[in-house]
Amino acid sequence: MIVIYGRALSHSTVLISAVDGRRLRLLEVKWSQQLRPEELKEIRRRGRGLIACRVQQAGQIDGVGVLPAAVVLLRLAAAG
Numbered sequence: 722m723i724v725i726y727g728r729a730l731s732h733s734t735v736l737i738s739a740v741d742g743r744r745l746r747l748l749e750v751k752w753s754q755q756l757r758p759e760e761l762k763e764i765r766r767r768g769r770g771l772i773a774c775r776v777q778q779a780g781q782i783d784g785v786g787v788l789p790a791a792v793v794l795l796r797l798a799a800a801g
Contacts, residue, residue, distance in 0.1 A: 737797075748773060750790055761785050 737748040747770035751760070754775045764770035764785050771786045773793035780787050 744769070746770065748793070750774070750793065752790070756782055756787070758783060 733752045735750040737750065739746045739748075745767065747764055747767055749760075749764060749770070749772045751772060751774040756772065756774060761772070761783050764772060765783065771788055771793075772782075773788045773790040776787055776789055778789065
């Protein structure tokens with residue numbers, strides 16, 4: 722598995738892409754509590770993506786999975 726990290730120009734989003742064989746998985750970590758529809762466009766277009774942001778519990782927004790950023794970052798730290 723190849724994992725690529727990057728930071729968006731807004732400096733409030735960290736982009737994590739993982740390539741596993743022929744599958745591309747996207748994770749956007751956002752520091753905001755509000756998500757605008759235009760922020761979900763790229764993940765919706767590619768499918769198989771998640772957004773981690775400052776929410777209290779997991780859910781979905783416009784068909785995109787949303788997870789609490791603290792939980793996601795702790796799991797990534799434990800795995801790495």
